Amino acid sequence: MISFRNVNKHYGSFHVLKDISLEVDQGEVVVVIGPSGSGKSTMLRCINRLETISDGELVVSGIHVNGKQTDINDLRKNIGMVFQHFNLYPHKTVLENITLAPIKALGVDEKTAQETAVFYLEKVGIPEKANSYPSQLSGGQQQRVAIARGLAMKPKLMLFDEPTSALDPEMIGEVLEVMKQLATEGMTMVVVTHEMGFAREVADRVVFMDEGKIVEEGRPSEFFAQPQAERAQLFLKRVLNH
Amino acid sequence: MLDFSILTTYYDLFFKGFLTTIEVSIIGLICSFILGVIVAVMRIAPLRILNYFGTCFVEFIRNIPLIIIVFFFYHGLSVYINLSGFAAGTIGLSIYTAAFIAEAVRAGIQSVDKGQMEAARSSGLKYIQAMRYVILPQAVKIVIPPIGNQFINLVKNSSILGVVAGMELMYFADYIHEKTYVTFDTYIFAAMFYLVLTIPLSLFVNYLERRLARSY
């Protein structure tokens, strides 16, 4: 589903992604962890070309993300993305937030789009908020709307960039619960998070990044029990004992 | 005391000029707004060449006097095409105002959180769609006050048509002045006609500003 081969990225002279190679299979849930500034977001954002790579090969659903022939909008329709700060459209209602892309990018008619939107709102547990504006929702509710917005495109793949980092502690659970359910249903997911409990419980694989490199990857049971790399050990010690 | 006989005697001329001023203002308002938004989008579009032309337009136009732009269309083009004073003035005024509107709109667009564009684009919307449905509606709120001020300037600047026989208020005020030699009163009356337009416009902008501040 996703294949990074020897991918590098530079911001000017700063080498942010160093020789990244990573395969994500269909239906797999990969959790990316690592210290702040290690390049997790950048790597994630390369997958839907919010960032471009400098060299190497990046293929998603059989399509070269940075290929000259690639219609990036078509590719993006298959990739849902959830951001740390939700990025809901403040001037649109919850329903309009969810139906915009299906109507304008997929060409779905308005009625069908609304039905789909309500379906996913029920799935994330807040159908009663359809006609509210984002500013009238709690952070946890907003993030659940953002997830519903991504799902309404019926993507093959969902990307999550620290979806709970901006939430008050009491709202983290409700968002993780929705993500957990998605994982159970077989959605392919790449999740950047500091929620080690989620990684341990839901991930098929954990990827640990540091200073632009993938330092270690493995099954969560093994990774958390016995991280091999010294930097991974240090990182885990810090996040688990905070 | 003002000499109201100027107003009563030449009422029809004042009024004719006033209507033309309104006409210029409305046409200029629409044209400069459309052109300004296009130039603003050019300045920030993810395409170097467009940025370049957008920036050139803005920097060139807003750094030369309005009268030169109007003269360009009135006298400068006369070899190729004969524009009336009204047409040349309105085109010049629209282009001139568009440069300022473009700057206001650009600042407004850029003040919208960049996560909005990212969310829209990552859902598969084209750049233009993201602009139209997500960014511009939010930018409007920020941009209304400065654009309102530009429109008020536009109404006042429409007096430039007076120098190219544009048949608006200033042209007729000059005409009446030359006929009567009554300077002070003539121009005071002309000023009043401008105020009739600009004060409500200004109040309307304030009203919009307050209303938008309350929305969502």
Ligand SMILES: Nc1ncnc2c1ncn2[C@@H]1O[C@H](COP(=O)(O)OP(=O)(O)O)[C@@H](O)[C@H]1O
């Ligand atoms: N647009 C940018 N220009 C220059 N440097 C950037 C840019 N975006 C991120 N960086 C740098 O790249 C590094 C990795 O950033 P990021 O991928 O956001 O890390 P993480 O998500 O792991 O915290 C950081 O040092 C950050 O400062």
Ligand SMILES: [Mg+2]
């Ligand atoms: Mg990050």
